[in-house]
Amino acid sequence: MCGATQGGLSVQGIDVTKEAVIQGRVLRSGEPVSGAYVRLLDSGGEFTAEVPTSATGHFRFFAGDGSWTLRTLAPGAQTDRQVFASRGNVLEVDVLLDAVAA
Amino acid sequence: MSRQEVLVDADWVAEHGSDSGVVLVEVDEDTTAYDGGHIAGAVKLDWKTDLQDPVRRDFVNSEQFEALLSERGIGNDDTVVLYGGNNNWFAAYAYWYFKLYGHDDVRLLDGGRKKWELEARELTAETVTRPATEYKAGEPDLAIRAFRDEVIASIGKDSLVDVRSPDEFAGRLLAPAHLPQEQAQRGGHVPTAINVPWSKAANDDGTFKSDDDLKDLYGSAGLDFDRDIIAYCRIGERSAHTWFVLHELLGKENVKNYDGSWTEYGSLVGVPVAVGDEPGEA
Numbered sequence: 001m002c003g004a005t006q007g008g009l010s011v012q013g014i015d016v017t018k019e020a021v022i023q024g025r026v027l028r029s030g031e032p033v034s035g036a037y038v039r040l041l042d043s044g045g046e047f048t049a050e051v052p053t054s055a056t057g058h059f060r061f062f063a064g065d066g067s068w069t070l071r072t073l074a075p076g077a078q079t080d081r082q083v084f085a086s087r088g089n090v091l092e093v094d095v096l097l098d099a100v101a102a
Numbered sequence: 103m104s105r106q107e108v109l110v111d112a113d114w115v116a117e118h119g120s121d122s123g124v125v126l127v128e129v130d131e132d133t134t135a136y137d138g139g140h141i142a143g144a145v146k147l148d149w150k151t152d153l154q155d156p157v158r159r160d161f162v163n164s165e166q167f168e169a170l171l172s173e174r175g176i177g178n179d180d181t182v183v184l185y186g187g188n189n190n191w192f193a194a195y196a197y198w199y200f201k202l203y204g205h206d207d208v209r210l211l212d213g214g215r216k217k218w219e220l221e222a223r224e225l226t227a228e229t230v231t232r233p234a235t236e237y238k239a240g241e242p243d244l245a246i247r248a249f250r251d252e253v254i255a256s257i258g259k260d261s262l263v264d265v266r267s268p269d270e271f272a273g274r275l276l277a278p279a280h281l282p283q284e285q286a287q288r289g290g291h292v293p294t295a296i297n298v299p300w301s302k303a304a305n306d307d308g309t310f311k312s313d314d315d316l317k318d319l320y321g322s323a324g325l326d327f328d329r330d331i332i333a334y335c336r337i338g339e340r341s342a343h344t345w346f347v348l349h350e351l352l353g354k355e356n357v358k359n360y361d362g363s364w365t366e367y368g369s370l371v372g373v374p375v376a377v378g379d380e381p382g383e384a
Contacts, residue, residue, distance in 0.1 A: 040279050049280040051280045052219075064269060
């Protein structure tokens with residue numbers, strides 16, 4: 001998984017040896033979701049950062065070593081996903097949202 | 103000060119956003135959000151290019167602020183409703199800024215842009231132009247702005263509240279995890295500061311918690327309301343959010359925002375710094 005950047009955001013210009021990158025996409029029924037909000041919570045559940053997803057559904061964080069939770073909010077959906085990050089690695093994560101009934 | 107005078111909800115904006123005498127203002131760090139779609143009728147303020155001096159690290163002065171608001175079509179008597187991304191961080195900063203220059207009626211849209219989007223409310227990319235005004239700014243109200251020497255003098259005496267995330271407070275991270283740039287030279291916090299992350303004052307959707315919850319939050323964290331309070335973060339925007347909570351929602355008069363914050367303090371030569379999760383000794 002480490003360094004598996006195919007299909008993910010380019011890490012050009014980032015010194016990945018110094019960063020614990022967590023990045024990926026938010027998807028609903030296989031389609032990227034733009035304008036979802038992904039928040040990064042630390043191991044104590046405390047808010048660390050939040051970004052809206054891009055037009056292509058992408059998000060990225062510069063975290064630190066350890067366990068983190070990605071909490072994703074979108075209209076009609078919320079989901080938590082636990083991940084482990086480490087410096088020198090780029091962690092690629094796809095967050096899958098439930099299909100919306102409405 | 104009551105909540106109704108400083109906060110509005112989305113229904114209020116839908117009903118009154120186009121009233122004469124009401125100006126909606128989106129404030130962002132990255133104004134591409136505004137350009138892609140904003141609440142109908144809202145003008146934009148760019149946190150960096152509009153509100154910071156282009157050369158020195160400081161605010162725009164009162165003449166620059168007057169020129170800015172006049173050009174955006176904001177009058178002294180207007181009700182200004184601010185909202186933005188990042189859980190209203192930069193909107194809260196602009197709120198504090200409007201108050202610093204003496205604007206009477208300023209409010210925040212509770213939950214900001216995020217709650218508006220999560221409720222799938224309408225955004226438009228239509229260009230907004232308002233007729234120019236002749237805005238008059240007051241003298242900066244330094245009762246709500248702290249400088250570095252006051253922060254150093256307050257160590258062990260007044261109440262310092264660091265509103266960054268626990269990892270930034272401890273020195274494990276130097277910036278919020280989506281902004282690796284703009285770092286100070288050293289990690290850590292001002293000794294004796296308590297850590298109450300700004301996010302504890304907000305719900306997941308970005309709205310502020312109830313007054314009772316907020317009182318409990320700062321009370322149980324050990325914030326002494328009888329002493330002067332200085333809030334800081336990394337660049338003063340998250341601490342403007344906490345300043346809003348303490349000064350505007352809870353009505354505490356003796357609260358200042360230190361906008362130099364950690365990017366200034368953590369780069370000063372010779373000042374005391376504490377690392378780790380505890381406030382540390384004076």
